Amino acid sequence: MNFATVRHLVLKDVRHQRIRLLLIWLAAFFVPLTNFFQDERLMPLMVTVKLGVVFCFYLLIIFTLVSVILLDPTCGSSRFLKTRPIEWPAMLASKMLFVLVFLYSPIFIFRLVTIWISGVHLSLADQGLCALEMALIASGVAALFVFPALFFQRMATVIMVIVGCVAGTYVLVIFFGVLANTLGFGGRDLQAYGLFMSPEENHASVLVSGFLLVCTVLGLTIIPVALLRYWRPDVAIPFTLVCGGFFLSFVYFCYVPFLVDQFFSDYIAPPDVGELPQALSDQLHFQLESLTWDTSRSWDDSNGAKKRLESHLIEKLTIGGLNNRYFPREIESNLHIFLPSGKKPALENIERKENPSSAQYISNYLSQQCASDAPDTVSDKNYDLDRVMTFYGHNDYRLRPDIADSELKDASVHEKLIFMMDRVKILKILPFRDGVRTDSLRSCFEIRRVVEEGGVIRYLQNNSSVLLMLRGDPGRLAGPMADSFPSFVVINRKTGEILDDSSSSNSDDPFGPNLSWMTLSRFRPKGQPPTSTPPPLPTGWLNDADICFYEIEDVGTVTFSYSKTATNFLR
């Protein structure tokens, strides 16, 4: 292969694409710099502009990729270079070099500058994996567009083929989706929806299903007809290869990252915690404070013959006995009700009343740990379970027993509740000011700016992460909390006062650091709406402010069972 020829061909391509390349490189360098605009009012606008530019950036890269292939097409009988003294390896090398140097590099630079600005420190190995991951994704995406470009000569045809293949895939996905849905419900799907949907929703779902079915039938009819109409022997090879290319790209995207993940992942699943140690569970005491039928409502059925019933069972449970560093989290509930008539009402839904207790316990604990002068508000209760369970009588499909409200009297309730006992673990306490940061694996949390004005404190937080598929990060973050961003409170180291934290504006930028402006204020007195002005902070509060990072650890499970007759309600 003659390298002078390769260089000559690359320079020709660069010359042709120079304006696009200039725009791509400018975007690669300068778009990440928009993340330095951290003004609260400008930030949303900048993010919107940036998203538009980034979209154009990638679109331009794809367009340039296709265009540079079509500049010297690989098919057709009017090719110029085909009749010139050039070996095909030189041609291939020139195109690959162009793509690598002029199209992949800007993506790398864009990514690297973004990571640098987001403040995440990657290890050398992770930097390598990041580059490998980008190469994998970029080559997969490139394959989608390169395949059609190899077999057609005009940009318009290539675009039409890509759109057609995407639409065809979409139709097939819908077809198999509808098919699977129908088979899954065994022909009684639409009626079965009625159990969970309102009649309006059910009708809408029938309409949507019908529409999708019609689209699928049309698509599956049109595709073969179009193939028969336009099929020519010389179309066969490109068509087969393009379809094969799409299929391979699909397989590539679905499997390759996960296959590679097996080799590189540093994810270690946390061990399952078993039952709570006996020493701790012995200290616990459960108290079922009330179990009462509350409001019950009945109304005539549409045919006038029957009455329908809706009743609520209110359950209050307290758990106490352990140090307030611990608190339980309900993970499973198994409840059965037996009526004296022998009928068994089905549980429709459980509504947990807003339960500030655990948060309160955590706050109290942190106050005590962080501030010497914190008041002792320790309670002997670690938890309040406050639930409203709703039961219905029969419905239109007669799948539930008919129950009269009088039958609820002396109902026997059997329940088994499993709780995970969690523990508060303080990670770090630092003065609350600009530059405070804490790092976890491929992610960082930092306070970029702190401003005190008008009795409230506002701060710009950056909680960015670089998710590496090859390390299994998306799965990791979806799972246990160990690697996610740590929880924290801003606390006064003298008084132990913890401030209410709310988001003022979030950048929601998928291509940059995850920045958000937050507001810290005193908690509003009970009964005041959240929109009301909170009580102002005294001057100098910030001087004694600390930020306390903590996490919640699972310690073990504990089970509580009871059988009790529910107290009857009064009508």
Place this chain on the structure above:
Amino acid sequence: MSYSVETKNLCFSYGNQTVLAGVDLKVSSGSFYALLGCNGIGKTTLLKILVGLLVPSDGTAAILGHDSRQLRRDDWLSIGYMSESQKIYDWLTGEEVIAFTRKLYRNWDQAFCKRLEKQMRLPLKQKVSRYSKGDRVKLILLLAMAFHPRVLLLDEPFSGLDVLSKEQLISCLLDTTKQEEWSVLFTSHDLAEVERLADEVGLIDGGKMKISEPLVSLQNRFRTVEVFGVGTLPQMDISAWQPHLKNGVLTYIETAFPGSRRHDLLQRWGDQTKVMPMALREIVLAFLTEFNPMDSA
């Protein structure tokens, strides 16, 4: 004998439509071969197969002894191909296209290129996209000639050219090719120009090569014969095409004129016979209108 261009039983179809059905072609070294035929008959296809842009369904095609499907880099240093439909980089100026192409050839003759540029009067500073059809053809021709190819394949080199451009092109081609003994295979509908340039002529019709012979031989054996004072249409020889009688004048085309035929003619028709030479245009027309002439011959 070695041929610069040779095809054997060459077949090609576009889908179900057969274009070439066993074409045999031989172009001798140093000759100027004109490939003739109606529109869409397969002349361009034949040239594209020869340069490897299309793959034949059957048969073989070779240039300078190399199979067209396997032409290598060095082979292209001896082959010049020009087609009006060729996609050159029209976002470059003529000068830049030449500079780009020059670097691909180690045998590029810059002095010769400059001479061609001068002869062709190309607007080299202009972008190719703004070229007229004639200038575009001339530029592509220049790119095909400037490295002294041993074989030059030209697809419709005169199409769309004005008289002056055509004259420039022909004189340029004649000057260089005759001096350097290039083999030139070209297609054209401009039969007057073919007559000036070609040594040999081939006519494709119905997917087959109907004629392939030196132009001089073709012109020698074709004559229009007029016989006066004929009452009824007589029985004609097989070499006599398209005989017709009008107002006592029998007119036909004699396709085997030289040699004994002249004597035979005079003996049969006597002094009332007028024998006139035929232009290439008339010969080609006669071929195309005569039903299956080669078979009947």
